[in-house]
Amino acid sequence: MSKFINTDLYYALDYFPEGYFIIDDTFKVIYWNKSLESLTGVEKEEIINKKLEEVFPNFGKESYKSRINPVFKGGPPVVLSAKLHKTLFTRNNSETEFYYQVTISSIRIAENKYSALIAIENRSEIYNQINDLIHLRYKTLNEISEKERIHSKLINQHIEIQEAFTSVSEKNLEIEKQKQQLQELVATKDKFFTILAHDLINPFSLLLGYTSLLSEKIESYSLKETKEMINMLNQTTQQTYDLLQNLLQWARSQTGRIIIRPEIIKLKDIIESNIVLLKNNMDYKKIRVKNNIMDGTFVFTDLNMLNTVIRNLLSNAIKFTPQVGEIKFEIVLHQNDETNKSEHNGFLTICISDTGVGMEEEKLKNLFKVEKSTTTIGTNNEKGTGLGLIICYEFIEKMGGKLWVESEIGKGSRFFIKLPRYSE
Amino acid sequence: MNILNPLQIEILKEIINIGVGKSADVLNTMIQTHITLEVPEVKIIQFSEYQDFVDYFEDENYAVITLPFNGDLTGFSKLILSSDHAAKLVNAFIGRSGTSIDMDSLRIDILSEIGNVIINAVMGTLSNMLNINLDYIVPSYEQGSRNIIIPEEMIKNESTILFAKTHFKIEEFEARGNFAIFFRVKSFNTLIEKIQIYYEKNLL
Numbered sequence: 001m002s003k004f005i006n007t008d009l010y011y012a013l014d015y016f017p018e019g020y021f022i023i024d025d026t027f028k029v030i031y032w033n034k035s036l037e038s039l040t041g042v043e044k045e046e047i048i049n050k051k052l053e054e055v056f057p058n059f060g061k062e063s064y065k066s067r068i069n070p071v072f073k074g075g076p077p078v079v080l081s082a083k084l085h086k087t088l089f090t091r092n093n094s095e096t097e098f099y100y101q102v103t104i105s106s107i108r109i110a111e112n113k114y115s116a117l118i119a120i121e122n123r124s125e126i127y128n129q130i131n132d133l134i135h136l137r138y139k140t141l142n143e144i145s146e147k148e149r150i151h152s153k154l155i156n157q158h159i160e161i162q163e164a165f166t167s168v169s170e171k172n173l174e175i176e177k178q179k180q181q182l183q184e185l186v187a188t189k190d191k192f193f194t195i196l197a198h199d200l201i202n203p204f205s206l207l208l209g210y211t212s213l214l215s216e217k218i219e220s221y222s223l224k225e226t227k228e229m230i231n232m233l234n235q236t237t238q239q240t241y242d243l244l245q246n247l248l249q250w251a252r253s254q255t256g257r258i259i260i261r262p263e264i265i266k267l268k269d270i271i272e273s274n275i276v277l278l279k280n281n282m283d284y285k286k287i288r289v290k291n292n293i294m295d296g297t298f299v300f301t302d303l304n305m306l307n308t309v310i311r312n313l314l315s316n317a318i319k320f321t322p323q324v325g326e327i328k329f330e331i332v333l334h335q336n337d338e339t340n341k342s343e344h345n346g347f348l349t350i351c352i353s354d355t356g357v358g359m360e361e362e363k364l365k366n367l368f369k370v371e372k373s374t375t376t377i378g379t380n381n382e383k384g385t386g387l388g389l390i391i392c393y394e395f396i397e398k399m400g401g402k403l404w405v406e407s408e409i410g411k412g413s414r415f416f417i418k419l420p421r422y423s424e
Numbered sequence: 425m426n427i428l429n430p431l432q433i434e435i436l437k438e439i440i441n442i443g444v445g446k447s448a449d450v451l452n453t454m455i456q457t458h459i460t461l462e463v464p465e466v467k468i469i470q471f472s473e474y475q476d477f478v479d480y481f482e483d484e485n486y487a488v489i490t491l492p493f494n495g496d497l498t499g500f501s502k503l504i505l506s507s508d509h510a511a512k513l514v515n516a517f518i519g520r521s522g523t524s525i526d527m528d529s530l531r532i533d534i535l536s537e538i539g540n541v542i543i544n545a546v547m548g549t550l551s552n553m554l555n556i557n558l559d560y561i562v563p564s565y566e567q568g569s570r571n572i573i574i575p576e577e578m579i580k581n582e583s584t585i586l587f588a589k590t591h592f593k594i595e596e597f598e599a600r601g602n603f604a605i606f607f608r609v610k611s612f613n614t615l616i617e618k619i620q621i622y623y624e625k626n627l628l
Contacts, residue, residue, distance in 0.1 A: 077561075126529055
């Protein structure tokens with residue numbers, strides 16, 4: 001067991017920087033060191049021999065007394081942390097808080113008699129620093145979280161702007177597309193009126209002229225002259241009929257009223273029938289025609305549409321092929337990879353080639369565009385509407401096929417038609 | 425060397441239980457919450473079993489409050505908490521949420537007081553009930569791996585330890601920890617003698 005503490009030695013505690021005081025088992029202050037005077041503002045004379053709670057009322061609370069009392073029986077030291085007991089040294093009529101870490105130890109002053117040595121360590125400065133750091137930490141965390149919030153808001157706004165841009169771009173594209181469609185429609189309409197105004201008026205002027213002459217002066221013409229005039233009338237009527245038929249089909253296709261009815265068609269026969277139909281025109285220009293399509297070649301498509309296409313392409317070939325030229329129908333394995341593949345994918349490619357005048361690059365580009373197309377006079381001054389190829393292109397597209405052309409000035413043209421084949 | 429018989433162990437458990445119960449009362453009034461205690465466990469640990477004993481604790485960081493004592497018995501009382509649970513326990517006293525705040529000196533001071541309340545209650549009860557005179561040194565705080573649980577002095581001396589431990593829980597704050605007393609071997613005879621006297625006086 002430890003020895004008794006000599007009370008005469010208490011004064012030594014005046015030399016310590018920490019605050020120390022001693023109370024007896026009645027809580028009477030029996031020693032108060034120098035450091036405490038500056039720490040608490042309570043002078044030694046003011047507190048000595050007074051009960052602690054007279055100066056610091058909180059010490060009178062039961063919760064403190066019950067913890068401190070065992071010390072007067074030699075019990076273990078009591079620790080009162082600064083944070084939890086900051087009003088322990090608050091005096092009457094004061095709200096000042098003190099961050100003092102308090103340790104109360106038992107000191108044996110006589111047999112079975114103990115006093116309590118109370119050590120006070122000022123933690124104010126360190127707590128203030130900790131509180132400043134905690135405050136700084138929260139402030140920094142808040143700032144980080146605010147920055148993150150702003151950053152995320154900016155990202156969202158950026159995304160919204162991007163989406164708005166995309167939407168505007170899409171709308172612009174749509175507007176551009178609609179504008180193009182509108183231009184095409186206007187061009188179609190213009191073309192229609194041009195044909196009506198010009199191409200249809202001309203033959204009618206001719207028809208009216210000849211019929212007027214014949215009705216008024218038929219007696220003054222010889223039989224030969226009359227026959228020539230009637231032939232001319234017949235030819236003009238035929239041309240006008242062809243023109244009207246093309247015009248009607250084209251107009252129907254524009255309004256989407258043409259319905260495709262695919263059937264099995266023997267290719268050689270349909271070409272042959274068109275050759276027969278236009279034989280006179282070919283004979284007139286001494287053009288040779290070769291139908292090199294094999295007997296067993298069938299396509300699966302709309303007969304009327306295909307007929308129109310073949311007739312127009314053959315008629316064109318005749319128109320632009322000079323005297324003693326040649327026109328040829330054949331099935332080709334085209335160099336183009338896509339077409340070769342198509343051969344294996346249930347398609348075939350028909351080539352209609354001529355030894356005609358051919359076309360320059362610029363004309364080829366706009367050949368199938370209604371808004372850009374122009375009519376060209378044939379080698380024998382044959383007239384046209386510029387509508388035939390446009391009808392061919394649109395019909396082939398509708399039939400699920402493809403139409404394209406290769407041509408060279410002076411060497412002739414090759415028109416290719418890719419169509420669904422039929423295999424027995 | 426004398427060791428405690430099962431009856432003496434039961435009496436020791438009972439005394440520790442009463443002490444921890446008293447500490448719980450004090451803590452309950454401080455934070456207005458309920459602390460649950462488990463039945464204490466008392467073990468004799470030879471030096472060769474130290475590692476097994478340490479391994480019994482999870483491999484994490486610990487906060488330990490130690491109160492060394494001398495007199496009729498010598499040894500160390502310890503409050504052992506994982507750092508995570510130490511933070512939760514401190515939060516219970518200062519009314520903050522969150523667990524992973526570093527133990528600054530403010531928190532260490534509070535934890536030291538909590539440890540002091542528990543240790544004082546148990547040691548006070550032990551010394552009163554068994555009529556043992558003890559001298560105490562001011563409690564200390566340390567933190568580190570589970571290797572700080574066994575007092576260094578006992579490792580150095582390869583002492584046999586009488587280890588009494590109880591587990592407590594504060595449900596509301598999900599905080600739990602262990603209270604342990606390590607008695608030095610030279611205390612065993614006195615402890616057995618004092619328990620025997622207590623038994624004869626109070627329980628027979």
